[in-house]
Amino acid sequence: MTPLVLRNETGLRLAVLPFGATLCSLQVPVGGERREVLLGCAPADYPRQQAWLGAVAGRFANRIGGARLAYGGETWRLDANQAPHCLHGGRDGFHRRPWRRLAQEADRLRLGLLSPDGDQGFPGRLEVQLEYRLEGWELVVEFRAQCDRPSPVSLTSHAYFNLDGGGDARDHRLLLRADHYLPSRPDGIPLAPAPVQGVFDLRRARRLGRDWLGHPQQAQAGGYDHCFLNHGDGQDWLARLESGDGLLAMEVLTNQPGLQLYSGNGLAGTPDRDGGRYADHAGLCLEAQQIPDSPNRPELGDPWLLPGDSYHHLSRYRFIPLPARRLLHCTAK
Structure with missing residues (x-):
């Protein structure tokens, strides 16, 4: 498998594998050098790794309890790949599909995927288009989809970021403009929304490793693996991440109602680019x-996509080189 490479005038360089529509490398200019900010592995290792490393999760990202759907008097059984639940669309979800290259320019790539009726148990024939774009200092991820029967749709990029280019991501500082998040049961199924508190109150920037596992929800999950609720419209940033060395920040803008923060609690043993783990x-x-x-x-x-309607997901990852030793002191509006 050979990655497709995008570049722009800012110096961003993105590599994408059509297998899983996988983001396998993103290099950002920092201090006169290119810094790799995505985890990745050798192309041949992507089909074998189990961490959704850089791939698209779908037809429905995250968990569906009991691997079962009910709508309009009908029921469907889904692939229970995290028994008894369905995770990220099933074991042969969109992360394991060869996406078609529809168009490519120097700084953008459009991919397509057809998911047939009954795919991993999901109803309806779903047609998906995905565009990756480099716009200035931004990586733009845009999905559009249509289905001929009612079906729940939630597509996301499962990219793992490390703005330091290596080391422990818990040294990053994060500010997340969310007042509520979803606590979860031990099996990862969310409970009712709850106000953020303790390590889950990220409305002021904090180092992610601070008070690590000091909250019962964090201890249960082995770190962060929780959805934060987004009440914005995607016009302003929802999350701002800063590298441990303070030289690079990343802002996340999205029109989606949730943002799952996952601190890589199950990454151990996943192959890296250099033959290690x-x-x-x-x-x-x-x-x-x-x-x-x-x-x-x-x-x-309501995540159900109906015939005649269009699913649209637009997210922007905006990179900001920072002066040396600058710390993030931003607070939520």
Whole structure:
């Protein structure tokens, strides 16, 4: 498998594998050098790794409890790849599909995927287009989809970021403008929304490793693996991440109602680019998505795509080189 490479005038360089529409490398100019900010592995290792490393998660990102759907008097059984639940669309979800290259320019790439009726148990024939773009200092991820039967749809990029280019991602500082998040059961199925508190109150920037495992929810998950609720419209940033060395920041803008913060708690043993293995917390994910388990829980939102309607997901990852030794002191508006 050979990656497709995009570049722009700012100096961003992105490499994408059509297998899983996988983001396998993103290099950002920092201090006169190129810094690799995504975790990745050798192309031949992507089909074997189990961490959704840089791939698209779908047809429905995150968990659907009981691997079961019910809508309009009909029921469907899904692939219970995290038994008894369905995770990220099933074991042969979109992360294991060869996406078609529809168009490519120097700084943008459009890919397509057809998911047939009954794919991993999901109803309807879903047609997806995905565009990756480099716009100035931004990586833009844009999905559009249509289905011929009602089906829940939630597509996301499962990219693992490390803005230091290596080391422990818990040294990063994060500010997240969310007042509520979803605590979860031990099996990862979310409970009702709750106000952020303790290590989950990220409305002021904090080092992610501070008070590590000091909250029962964090101890249960082995770190962060929780969805934060987004009430913005994607016009302003929802999250701002800063590297441990203080030289690079990344802002996340999205029109999706949820942002899953995952601190790489299960990364140990995942192959890296150099023939070695990643440790837990080598990278972190900020996955913009629909609310997990919402297909059967309307109080959490309505992720069902109906015939004639169009699914649209737009997320921007904006990179900001910073002066040396500058610290993030931003507070939420």
